[in-house]
Amino acid sequence: MSGLRISPPPEQTPAPGQETEYSFKQPCAIPSYLIAVASGEVVYRPFQALDGKGWKTGCWAEVRLYWITRTKLIV
Numbered sequence: 389m390s391g392l393r394i395s396p397p398p399e400q401t402p403a404p405g406q407e408t409e410y411s412f413k414q415p416c417a418i419p420s421y422l423i424a425v426a427s428g429e430v431v432y433r434p435f436q437a438l439d440g441k442g443w444k445t446g447c448w449a450e451v452r453l454y455w456i457t458r459t460k461l462i463v
Contacts (some may be wrong), residue, residue, distance in 0.1 A: 391412040402408040426448065434446035 391414050392413040394413050396402065396410070411450060429451055430448050431451055432446055432448050434444060437444065
């Protein structure tokens with residue numbers, strides 16, 4: 389995704405407890421089937437790179453589920 393943060397500026401750090409509204413500009417159209425919404429404590433962990441492959445992949449999951457997912461996907 390190529391969303392560009394408009395406000396607040398990246399160098400501005402909101403004060404703890406302060407409500408902050410973020411604005412983004414999306415210059416490239418994205419098909420709706422490529423959009424996902426998640427909430428909770430999710431993290432991204434990349435999988436080990438494969439020799440001879442130029443692409444990268446990984447897993448978005450809740451922290452407690454990440455290790456289960458990774459174990460099942462690595463054969």
